[in-house]
Amino acid sequence: MKTKIVTCFLLLSSFLTSAQKLDYSILTIPDSLKQNANAVVRLKQIEINISSQKSMTYKTLSVITVLNEYGLRSLDLGENYDRNNRINKIEAVAYDAFGKELKTYKRKDFKDQSATDDGTIFSDNRVLYLDYTPITYPFTMVYESEIESANTVFIPSWFPMESYLVSTQNTVLTITFKPELKLKIKELNFSDTFPIEKMETPTSVKYTVKNLIAKRPEELAPKFEQLFPKVMFGLSVFSLEGINGNADSWSEMGKWFYDEILNGTNELSEETKNNVKNLVGNEKEPLKKAAIIYKYVQEKTRYVSIQEGIGGWKPMLAKDVDKLGYGDCKALTNYTKALLDQVGVTSYYARLYGDSSKREIDTDIVSFQSNHVILAIPNNNDYVWLECTSQILPFGFQGDFTDDRNAFVIKPNGGEIIKTKTYTESDNLKSVKASYTITEQGNLSGKVHMISKGLQYDDSYSKERASYENQVKAYKEEFSNINNLKIKKIGLTNNSETIEFTEDIELEAEGYAQNSAGKLLFALNAFDQNSYVPKKYRTREFAFQIDRGYTNEAAIEINLPTGFIIEAKPEGITLDTEFGYYKIEFITQTDNKILCQRKMVLKKGFYDKSKYESYRKFRETIAKNDNSKIVITKA
Template sequence: MNKFIYTNTFLFYLVLLCSSSGFSQEKVYTSKSIPDALTDGANAVVRNDETRIILEDVDEMLVSQKRIVTVLNKSGNKTLDAMVHYDDNVKIKHLEAVVYNKFGVIIKKIKEKTFLDVSAVPGGTLYSDSRVKYLNYSPSDYPYTIEFTVEYRTSNTAFIPSFLPVNHYHLSVERSSYTVSSPENIEIRKKEKRLSGIDLEKKEDVGVLSYIVKNIPAVKPEEFCPTFVELVPRVLIAAKQFSLEGVNAEVENWEGFGKWMYNDLLLDTADLSESTIAEVRALVENETTAIEKARKIYQYVQDKVRYISVQVGIGGWKPFHASKVDELSYGDCKGLTNYTMALLQAVGVNSNYCVVYADSPRRNIEKDFAIMQGNHAFLLIPSLENQDDIWLECTSQDVPFGFIGDFTDDRDVLVITPEGGKIKHTKKYETLENSQKTKGSYVINDDGSIHIEASIASRGIQYNNKYWYEKIERRDLDVKYKENWDYLNTITINKMEFDNNKNDVVFTEKIHLFVPNYTKKAGNIMLLPVNALNRNSYVPDKYKERKYPVIFKRGFIDEDEVEIKLPKDYLVEALPEPLIIENKFGSYHASCVVQSDNTVLYKRKFMMKDGKYPKEDYDSFREFFLEVSKYDNAKIALTKNQ
């Protein structure tokens, strides 16, 4: 160890020693010493968590952690996080756990060989060296305490662990410390989030940065509240100079980060054979616009390749060469995105490789802090022919051209260009775009059963929720429909037909249903629930004291028009009164009108706007759902002629 590293390491441990003064290690092993404020709403309590990171060089990092957690009940077991990820570039130096009973007495010591060792990637991955060792412990009694200790060394310094003292709902923190040290040739950058209002000690000296937080109560989730990462304290850490599997970089903003990715990870991978280039140029030779050329190329990719996760390359960040994907006809998100980009380039259409946090909950790339982020790659075709940007999901063989759905919609992403990285926002599907229109008819039989015929057309995010129906087995689809209509009694689906219009991005279902015992009869009276196809029974939870703002993430509009044919010899005794609700959250219009002696026309329009509202609006927000639910469950009273 050179003199500077020795000195820096000494300072590192000196800071830890000073920061731990006055903290009693003994009491953290017994559950009786937990303050009452930390058990409120908690399934587990972090008694003490010490994370220590030493950046010894641009390509050498040592990470150690001692984490002591008291688990109060069965639900708290998932908060232990007694695990470590490793691969060819992460070497575990030490791993063990010690279990204590509620009195702080050791009941078990667990060595590294007892930890389960499994692949860290899904079964659909063709190859990956990424693995995880984790503790699989089944307690005989609660509460209990586990002290987990791990130390590992890695040559990858692109991923410095963040300081995230609270990493689960219903987890409180008694004490958590984090220290990172670095030599003079490495500059540490940081972004602090939500540190105000907590018990915090921070020390920042030459080559050493440390944080200590204490007595953070458990975070309790609420419906329609911000995502977890938006509620808890966090410090993002990055080195200006870092290494990713032998490839060194020096970046401090997204422009520089993007240049590094383009030049070192992407530039040499867009190779295609002359025969493939000739093939795709012939494919689009009759197309006169760039958009139609892009559409043809996208369909070509969907027809040719399939998605398989391949976690190789530079830390899973460098895509396979386009020529390799072309040869094998498969690839992961990086490889397929890069392959599509190369094909588009071959026919003269410019596009950009993008990095995103995909799936839900929706998460943005940190636009003002350049750091290794994201979990997915997809493609941007910048605005063409005075149209909006086109975003392409290159891993799906079924998604229509230019449709990204809720997987990558409405979020900040990193766009890689030769000039550097840029943050752009993906398409947001507006309320009126996310539509479902139902046109149907009910035939009510004298015995109270009902035959239903309906056509349901879905667009936008509602299309996203349905288009895959045509690909699943009939028995699975049967289960899905019965889950959707769980408020109906035993149903029989006599007919299911689908029309997936990918050009207009509309998915239409044509359904024939039979529902026995749909109505209730009492003598000459029959009670008929008016809404059989699109009934809202959901009402958000009630809170004694709402803590967080209300966030409705994606607006939608449902429009229903149903003709109800009454059974012979029955007349309408009473109809639900028409209802119109208009408020800041949306609107609801519903009515029942007698068209003839044996026909009632039911119309319904329910719209929810996306938006963020103060916590004081929650009761009104909930009341809106309650009113909708009441009317959606309204009944028509019929009387039988004598």
């Protein structure tokens, strides 16, 4: 009798297991979740348990159906680990389209390798990951992991929508914690569009959301995390690499960081102290002294990445950087600061997100939010910012990696959030003065003189260090409207004092003008064309954003071949809109000389989706008029 009961129980268990796996069939996915989707998150269950100031576990169960090869990027089948982050569990099971098990993967099937790039010389960061190659689509992957961490300063943000073109059927986040640790929560982009349920107790918080339909990306849309729900977390009482902390404000966080992380890292040898003092000499102006020190650091050191233990956050000792001649962003910034201290120049260590897309620190939640370090020098009521990892950037220049964003500036008496330099559209100036001649055969020969400032300097100055072949390639891309282009001569001047980059180019091109029955047809604006036109949408869903503004100015002199007269010439146009300004005119100076004058100003801004089509037409009109053509014929 007992045997029969056990047998029946096993058969029932087998049936239930098989039934559960049938849930992985694509036939059970609602059709609405398949629309626009490369993958569907069937279930994402995250459990975070913060049991003490120095102990946190992070459990993940994810069930993702990958519908096609583009959905592969939605699979995250790996975990990072180091001496303070241990992987307790990691496994996966693959199923076919109808829920039939294909293969089970245990820990031994996951690859173990360094989690850093070739530029990192010291690191204990490693990654355990499954290198999965599907044999068919669609398929479903069930992935489970458990991480135990002593670093409670980092609590991952929650994104119920993981990316574009991915639907979410069911996702749940649960955090349990000790009340005395003071969990901080910041919710962003919550709305009726995303029916998120929240349950909260003194020791836990739980978020649940179902049936989020995949969204298509749109050109010029704000960053993903600005559009879709996100929840950020932090603790007032935390631990970082074994160092305890307690901070409810940015000021307290900065004081803790200064005392516990930076303290004792700025010592230098007496020889180095004397050297830098002699180097500065009798100079009294703080910024001039800082410029001397900055150049000294650029010539003496090079950048390497160091991500070992507390070295991921605590800089190398300044005396070690001085001895070895290398360091990462933390070490080189701290070293520069130590040198400036010796010559009486005040400066501050500053953390921010280094990213050309201008990722921001959210000031509403005090937590660790950064990946890069720069140096801030107070200057009257403003700051001069130094990128200490670069051996070539001019003193005080910020490129698009650190411009216009919040920086966490760490001072002896506390921390402060300060905005880095913001460039206006007039700061980001490119000026073109050029002349060219068209021959009777339609060939072009000319000279171009260009000066770039602001972030346009940032876009151009690297040409100076490029090979001649790569310089030629860059100009062929820049003047891609000119077929058969040949670069005859290149002259480059990088003025680090005025932060201007000057380019003098001599060039020629066969057949620039189309020759038909003795008539020549060509675009007068040969060297400053902008052909970009945003994509047209039948129905726009998201707002759009122009991250940075700029100004382009051009004066181009065109010499026509002798014996030709103008049959048809473009009239030019002026546009003055909320997005920017554009004017192009074609002035006949003599019978065989025309001046093309152009100015384009693009404004930084965040715009409602209702204005997108107006902006698109603005850019379409610019592209059309930049390429407007003249017709000349023999007299």
